[in-house]
Amino acid sequence: MKLPNDSNSTGRDLGKEEIALLKEVIESGTLNATKGTMVKKLVKEFAEECGVRFAHATTSGTSSLHTAIAAVNPDPGDEIISTPITDMGGITPILYQNAIPIFADTDPVTLNITADTIRPKITKRTKAIIVVHLFGKPAEMDPIMDLAREHKIPVIEDCCQAYFATYKGKNVGTIGDIGCFSLQQGKHMTTGEGGIIITKDAALERRIRLFIDKAWGYGDPNPDHYFLALNYRMTDLQGAVALAQLRKVRGVVKRRQDTAKLLTERLRGTPGITLPESTKDSEHVFWKYALIVDTDLFGVGVTEISKVLKEKDIFSVPRYIQKPAFMCKVLKDKVTYGKSHCPYDCSSRKGEKEVVYDTAEYPGTMKALEQVLVLPWNEFYTTEHVDYIAKNIKEVTESFLNKKKQGVR
Numbered sequence: 338m339k340l341p342n343d344s345n346s347t348g349r350d351l352g353k354e355e356i357a358l359l360k361e362v363i364e365s366g367t368l369n370a371t372k373g374t375m376v377k378k379l380v381k382e383f384a385e386e387c388g389v390r391f392a393h394a395t396t397s398g399t400s401s402l403h404t405a406i407a408a409v410n411p412d413p414g415d416e417i418i419s420t421p422i423t424d425m426g427g428i429t430p431i432l433y434q435n436a437i438p439i440f441a442d443t444d445p446v447t448l449n450i451t452a453d454t455i456r457p458k459i460t461k462r463t464k465a466i467i468v469v470h471l472f473g474k475p476a477e478m479d480p481i482m483d484l485a486r487e488h489k490i491p492v493i494e495d496c497c498q499a500y501f502a503t504y505k506g507k508n509v510g511t512i513g514d515i516g517c518f519s520l521q522q523g524k525h526m527t528t529g530e531g532g533i534i535i536t537k538d539a540a541l542e543r544r545i546r547l548f549i550d551k552a553w554g555y556g557d558p559n560p561d562h563y564f565l566a567l568n569y570r571m572t573d574l575q576g577a578v579a580l581a582q583l584r585k586v587r588g589v590v591k592r593r594q595d596t597a598k599l600l601t602e603r604l605r606g607t608p609g610i611t612l613p614e615s616t617k618d619s620e621h622v623f624w625k626y627a628l629i630v631d632t633d634l635f636g637v638g639v640t641e642i643s644k645v646l647k648e649k650d651i652f653s654v655p656r657y658i659q660k661p662a663f664m665c666k667v668l669k670d671k672v673t674y675g676k677s678h679c680p681y682d683c684s685s686r687k688g689e690k691e692v693v694y695d696t697a698e699y700p701g702t703m704k705a706l707e708q709v710l711v712l713p714w715n716e717f718y719t720t721e722h723v724d725y726i727a728k729n730i731k732e733v734t735e736s737f738l739n740k741k742k743q744g745v746r
């Protein structure tokens with residue numbers, strides 16, 4: 338059975354609505370957002386949908402995160418706490434603003450960072466906390482916000498995988514100070530590439546707006562280029578597609594949740610696997626469907642299980658990422674600006690403890706990566722698709738279990 342796939346039309350809800358708005362933009366002859374209408378409509382509707390005052394469009398999730406970091410304005414050598422299990426696009430912007438990524442350990446089952454893992458990483462140089470709602474499952478925000486408020490540290494929520502996921506009834510992205518979204522091909526809504534950034538805070542909004550557009554003070558009485566900034570503007574072509582996508586995304590989320598719930602029902606009670614679920618407090622939006630596999634029980638790793646599933650046309654990503662972010666070359670060897678290792682070795686770090694990333698501090702992360710098996714999820718999955726996935730997961734895990742038992746005897 339061939340499953341719908343988000344890399345092409347089998348698994349993307351793109352059609353006449355997108356084409357109609359795109360046609361309007363092309364026929365208008367105005368393709369940029371400065372003079373166009375689509376990005377303006379997009380950000381207005383997005384902000385309304387989230388229930389915040391401000392939204393701005395950018396070129397990617399990465400540039401949204403870069404903008405968020407620039408908005409909190411770290412000094413060189415300041416520290417920003419994040420998670421070692423995420424897209425590198427959420428981490429490298431920290432270094433681009435000359436701040437240092439510091440990692441909190443993740444929970445081995447949700448793969449999200451928690452107040453308890455963040456707390457020991459806070460220092461007097463901590464300038465922000467980036468919370469990723471991984472796979473669409475909201476992080477435990479109340480304790481994180483309490484901790485952040487106690488230390489007066491702003492919280493940036495990375496919602497690239499978590500469109501309209503809710504925590505205690507609130508949309509993620511609206512709980513912290515800034516929310517960041519990606520419109521890359523594989524996200525809940527897409528323009529191929531693109532991003533959105535939201536906030537309730539007028540002062541942060543001003544810095545966000547300026548950073549996206551070379552920090553030129555449009556509309557000010559004496560405009561200038563006020564500070565170091567880039568051009569991260571979305572085009573109105575993307576704006577048109579994103580606007581049509583926004584009007585569909587609630588449906589996309591609902592369909593993903595419904596079929597995910599069905600898979601959870603089908604798999605409940607299967608020995609050796611822990612299922613991703615919504616709880617009373619946090620509603621999962623299933624960017625991916627991540628299983629936690631008891632690899633000791635099966636006597637094989639997630640890579641082997643993934644291989645056997647692939648023979649049945651069920652694609653999955655064992656480990657999600659090969660290694661935690663801090664083990665990637667860019668961070669491990671501090672490959673940054675020229676030969677400098679800045680900001681790690683800058684004068685602004687004089688007298689500070691050297692930043693060393695030590696896997697021993699990340700038992701939750703190491704365990705999570707060893708045990709997670711990530712199934713792609715899609716709004717076009719049907720009951721038949723779900724039944725097929727469930728049947729094969731049960732058969733494959735059962736056969737590994739039997740082999741292990743026979744081996745032991």
Ligand SMILES: *Cc1c(COP(=O)(O)O)cnc(C)c1O
Nearest residue numbers: 397398399424426427497519521
């Ligand atoms: C996709 C993603 C990003 C980066 O978004 P791009 O649009 O690819 O730059 C950042 N963080 C998370 C959690 C993501 O899933």
